[in-house]
């Protein structure tokens with residue numbers, strides 16, 4: 027009885043946020059994994075927000091967790107990034123992505139990430155080389171697919187991103203090695219995560235782990251060969267090899283290959299979901315479709331060479347409406363608990379005790395050290411206080427606004443020091459797809 031009591035009422039040097047810790051060991055994981063619609067706050071969060079307010083405690087995947095749907099609290103967390111809060115994901119996710127994974131484990135990885143990924147997905151890299159590759163791959167791929175009548179947008183965007191990203195990450199591979207790597211990168215997914223407790227999901231998980239293992243092995247072999255031969259190539263692996271040679275480097279062979287793998291995964295996953303959502307929204311909105319067609323026709327009419335691909339000038343100067351449609355409008359609808367932190371120190375957080383739209387008194391809650399803090403961006407994006415008619419797809423609401431940075435009310439690409447480094451990449455790929 028004492029153990030059960032302690033499970034439900036964890037020790038805390040202060041006042042814990044309200045909430046329930048669920049069943050012993052599994053906590054509230056089953057409820058957390060229940061499927062929910064794409065254009066809504068996850069049911070798990072919504073139910074608890076109504077019951078406990080915008081900050082509540084729970085237990086997911088065996089981790090004591092505080093979920094925050096309050097923009098002020100989220101802002102306090104981001105402001106204390108790397109001091110009181112660090113990167114922290116449940117162990118199960120860290121294991122699936124590999125033990126060498128600095129991305130989900132290393133608190134200060136973001137400093138290195140921005141530096142090493144600049145060449146490939148920074149504005150200059152996109153402008154100089156990536157835009158041409160994206161445009162050609164997108165045209166070739168969809169010309170082929172269009173003749174087949176119908177296709178799965180998300181799947182095809184995933185395939186085409188992996189196809190043009192792989193040679194940028196590791197170039198000069200033998201054709202059979204490259205296609206093996208591409209197959210393994212494509213096979214890795216998080217679909218099993220949706221129905222964690224079914225037998226088929228466990229089988230899918232084993233397949234996913236196998237494909238990750240094989241992809242990493244190919245990368246490790248190439249990395250060792252390059253290190254021995256001191257061969258230089260114009261690719262991301264080369265940037266990492268230079269980083270590995272530095273004395274102060276935080277990477278080793280395992281974490282470097284893991285980073286290449288993870289970059290291919292995040293590039294593919296976020297962009298493909300948002301593109302599929304954009305297609306879904308546009309197909310149901312004739313006004314948006316007409317405005318897009320008008321903008322795109324003007325671009326093509328102004329081109330000297332009508333068959334030329336999208337240029338950087340067109341993307342930056344002539345696609346204002348397209349850019350309002352793609353990333354901000356669709357990304358705020360992606361319903362995930364996407365950002366997860368770890369409390370490094372016991373911290374007080376100030377929060378208005380608010381139930382739906384009714385404000386109550388200001389409360390001081392304590393988050394004990396070692397707890398996970400999960401941020402629910404969808405609760406902020408779907409709050410009518412922050413956005414008028416938040417469930418409506420309305421690209422015009424972004425007119426004249428900065429769309430890749432984070433703010434207290436817009437965090438589709440994160441916020442603070444860990445802002446998404448691939449936001450421009452995703453925006454460009456989606457613009458090319460729509461044109």
Ligand code: HEM
Nearest residue numbers: 136292293296297300365438439440444446447448451452
């Ligand atoms: C529309 C698509 C995308 C969405 C919605 C998205 C969303 C996000 C969010 C919310 C974060 C913050 C995570 C956190 O604070 O824990 C993030 C970080 C990150 N994203 Fe994206 N992302 C997208 C596309 C991409 C692409 C295409 C790439 C790479 C090519 C990428 C690479 C990264 C990386 C490396 C980070 C970690 C940054 C750091 O730790 O400093 N993302 N993304």
